[in-house]
Amino acid sequence: MHIVVCMKQVPRDNSVKLNPDLSINADGIEKIINLFDEYAVEEGIAWNEKHGGKLTVLSLGSTEWTEQIRRALAMGATDSLLLSDPAFAGVDTLGSARVVAAAIRKLGDVDLILTGRNSTDDESGAFAPALARALGWPQITYVGKVQDVNPATKTIVADRNLETVIETVSSPLPAVISVIKDINSPRYPSLLKIKRVAKIDPPVWGAADLGISAADLAPAAVLSTRAPAPSRPKGEMITGGDAAAKVSALVDKLLENQVI
């Protein structure tokens, strides 16, 4: 079977700045595979090891993203694909989903798509559903456990980890699955494997290869203002006396200000 994992490169932390045009400036912050996508990579590798076939890591972004793609290859992905084109810059979730859907159709033989529940930078969590709908495939989101992937019956059974319940869902394949953090423990690639993939450059497909037009990429909403989050009002340190005195003073404050 052919499993595709969609992954995004994100800054390791979100101490980002804003450019004058309001775009995000993450210069100087180390780039990593979006944490939730790393769990998707591990999940994909595990099912690929069980059923064989291909495991393609796919990323939409700049050609500078090869390092993270190579990391996924070193973890155990068999193939890679980068969707990159100046026209894709700043594309929104719907647009990204259309581009990735076009690539999935072009690949032709994909049975299962895995991705993280959201990226840790944009945090909307809309990509997996948008991709599923663009492809016309069923979706299972917020998956905390994949119980079974059956290539013979072309079905998947997975547990969705919602706020207060676990919902077990079965779906025909092909399908799009988004995973949460505690689904598995992503492996560390060995040095030998890192060396082996060090020179691999992923094939790159652009808008023309995918038949993507400007209309497919038109945003549905336009950024109008953007600012750093307001800082919190300055707090108060409770000082003086021993621990018991500080605790008394703290509880006084909490009661006085009706915090409790």
Added chain:
Amino acid sequence: MSGVLVYIEQVGGDVAAITRELLGKGRSLADALGGPLAALVIGDTAGNLPERAIAFGADTVYTVSNPALAGYTTDGYVAAAKAVVEQAKPALILAGASFQMRDFGAALAADLGAGLAADAIDVSVEGGQIRAVRPSHGGNVISTYAFAAGRTAVVLARKQSFAEASEQAGRSGKIEAVALPAAAIRTKVTSVAPKTGAVNLTDATIIVSGGRGLGNKDNYYKLIPTLAEALGGAYGASRAVVDEGWVPYEHQVGQTGKTVSPKLYVACGISGAIQHLAGMRTSRSIVAINKDPDAPIFRVATYGVVGDVNEVLPLLTEQLKARLSR
């Protein structure tokens, strides 16, 4: 296209708190748009939800009732919502931002080609244009998006962003039944099991969280749940101690765990890594207890106490028990 359509969520047979918030906000947005406030009830039966939605401000309630909609499925609920959107032609669709609503809202927006703001903290109408405000980058960046005119906007709102609508007895409105279009529901929910020891941190008004400063798992369980209990709150944890295996992931607060915004957040032995702050910085009051006076957590704290949590917490629990008479 005009007006606002609110997705009605129910809890125990009545409209959920988030729904009352959305009906309250939806009313003023609908007035600003010069259109009606409509509501959408999807399920096997509508029960008395339409009447309740009207009492909280809806002008028209569209119901899609069908045995196939007894439980949530993306295919079923999106098909039902699209049938209503076709009829109501709303400029704006409002829903909550729970996992289920994100699954629903993102799929619906994709099908409609609509703009989407997930986890929005505000929405407004300015000069006829709909705008939504949403945080990203771990709460460090706040962005306002203006939706393209002539396209439906879908906004999924974070809990406790708006004042709840008040109930108006005797208010009347229209109820319209809409048929579920013949659509294949491809996924099948085979079981729904309540989580054991489930903590709905996002609903808690007081949260006590513990971090590495506690030293070990035993100290965590000795001190954190008891303090949470004394305050009548839930207990959370930093990523560090979840990764150490002290506490299940369910309890993790932060960018890769839960984003919470309680009335009071007590951070115990948590240094305040960016990824933790992302999950709790919008709490109304923050108490930080940490032995390192330079810990970043103190920069967001309303009240800070420098001290060893293993010494401070038992004293705090004891005092709270005595003074709150719990």
